[in-house]
Amino acid sequence: MKENLAGKRVAILATNGFEQSELEKPRAALDAAGALTEIVSPQHERIWAWDKDQIGDLVPVNVSLEMADVSDYDALLLPGGVMNPDKLRSIPEAVEFARAFFEAGKPVAAICHGPQLLIEADVLRGRKITSYPSIKTDLIHAGAEWVDEQVVVDQGLVTSRKPDDIPAFNEKMIEEFAAGINAAQHA
Numbered sequence: 001m002k003e004n005l006a007g008k009r010v011a012i013l014a015t016n017g018f019e020q021s022e023l024e025k026p027r028a029a030l031d032a033a034g035a036l037t038e039i040v041s042p043q044h045e046r047i048w049a050w051d052k053d054q055i056g057d058l059v060p061v062n063v064s065l066e067m068a069d070v071s072d073y074d075a076l077l078l079p080g081g082v083m084n085p086d087k088l089r090s091i092p093e094a095v096e097f098a099r100a101f102f103e104a105g106k107p108v109a110a111i112c113h114g115p116q117l118l119i120e121a122d123v124l125r126g127r128k129i130t131s132y133p134s135i136k137t138d139l140i141h142a143g144a145e146w147v148d149e150q151v152v153v154d155q156g157l158v159t160s161r162k163p164d165d166i167p168a169f170n171e172k173m174i175e176e177f178a179a180g181i182n183a184a185q186h187a
Contacts, residue, residue, distance in 0.1 A: 003178035006034035011073040013040050017083025020049035020056040021163045022111045029170040038062035042091055050081050065093050070100040075177040080112025089120040102187040109158040109173040123187050128154040130161050156182030
């Protein structure tokens with residue numbers, strides 16, 4: 001990928017049950033592009049992955065959610081997994097953390113079930129988005145225009161459907177993160 005993210009800090013908001021490939025592969029792409037990535041979580045030491053149909057790897061938490069400050073970051077990555085976003089959307093601090101990126105015009109990338117957190121943050125009205133098909137109706141009810149495409153970019157918001165889409169997701173995520181603040185990004 002040709003974009004350079006040197007000097008950019010990216011928060012990866014996740015908790016237990018994130019889909020392993022949807023955190024590890026985008027994080028590796030961001031790191032390779034020069035970004036500093038940090039796992040932000042309501043958990044304090046480490047979180048465990050879900051890898052297809054079984055528990056996966058443990059990943060160290062860099063910053064506890066209670067200590068995280070949106071002003072320290074340039075962008076936000078929301079990996080999916082069925083459990084991860086469902087847990088996060090029930091934590092008011094996680095919802096506020098995600099919403100604050102939109103309020104600041106900062107780019108956000110969410111894959112698979114990751115957009116569930118954005119429903120709770122109420123930032124999807126009028127936005128074109130994709131996701132894992134099982135949450136399509138939820139996203140439509142939240143005011144989003146849902147489409148079945150590999151990757152969708154809408155004014156600083158990047159979304160994809162599933163792990164097979166990660167290469168395209170990574171490319172567009174890095175482009176948007178490199179572009180920085182998007183005046184049309186909004187809460």
